[in-house]
Amino acid sequence: MNAILEPVTGRYVHFEHGGRTCRVYFEESGQGIPLLCLHTAGADTRQFRGLLNAPVITDQFRVIAFDLPWHGKSSPPAGWQSETWRLTSATYCELILGFMQALELNKPIVMGCSIGGRVCLNLALDYATKFRAIIGLQSAAGTPRYYDPAWLAHPEVNGPVAGAATVMGLMCPDSPEADRWETLWHYMQGGPGVFAGDLYFYQVEGDLRRRVENIDTRVTPLYLLTGEYDYSCSPQDTQDTAAQIPGAQVRIMPGLGHFPMSENPQAFISELLPVLNEIVAAHEAGIAG
Amino acid sequence: MNWDGFIDRVNSDPVIAQRGADSSFRVLLGMGERERLITVYAGRVVSVTDGPFVMPQCNFALLGSSEAWARFCSPNPAPGDQDIFAYFRTKEVLLAGDTRKFYAHLMYLKLMLLHLRSQA
Incomplete structure (x- = not known):
């Protein structure tokens, strides 16, 4: 038998949020500078499978990704049956910071996609000093x-299937078929109402267009990578956002869509590596200086 | 826009057979002045009828310009032309009718529309 054992490990961590204990699932691989990854709305950590298994990344970085509560293997807290998931900016930031504290992560690079890309802007605004660098994917x-x-x-609608159908066109048609359909599988496994609850943050509550001009990239570098x-x-959304933030660096990724890390991991890693190398070089220059 | 053999292509698509099984709906496509009425029953396209129509019976309609649909149907659509939701954002295609039915059969609908594209 030709078995392959991946280097990825998955564990649970318990921490307090909102007066209750969250049992949060996370996966990690590699060693070095922590690279904290945030999944998209209605999805989970599996989106980062390509990164977690890429030696070119994990040789230098400790890649860590966690499932938000109500997502993936992070079940909702007790009592969920009488609640509706509705993500807000405050809750999202608290959960990220709570996870970092629970794992004692010291100044990670944070990289989030879509809702994760949006919250990266919140983190750059309000918690920049806690991060070595911030990378927003599909971020505006x-x-x-x-x-x-x-x-x-x-x-009367099969929510997870309709959710997958909603997002399927956001990917580049030329991205590998297997990766596109795995990305959709993640959506088909979402909990009822969770995708819609995440989009409350993305579409309604979490609009930062009047605030992003206050981001100071001298405190923490900000990179915005968006698939074409x-x-x-x-x-254009990303470029409009970057135009309000002096020092923000934009990279438009050809041949990629809304889920770069999962719809075409190899192409995405090629786009990400120069950014990570730049962050490392700047950090080392800072130490040397 | 590739209507030649459209019904056979859709009905022989193994992905639609699995992911769109049991879908039943009728959609009106408005492509500029031209209209087409597609009837899907139990996961198969049973008819495509050319317009014009007077008060057609359908569950929902997708109404756009012929130019937008031509771009959508390109074998290699440019960024922003690859999905009807992109046109919802730009308002180049409008959804009318029963939104619940639209969402209930969205997977089938999107997979079916891909067969309007010419082969690259």
């Missing part, structure tokens, strides 16, 4: 509402 301060995610929680096929957070 705000995007217009062009569909109503409430339908994804309608009792994304029409939810389009390249």
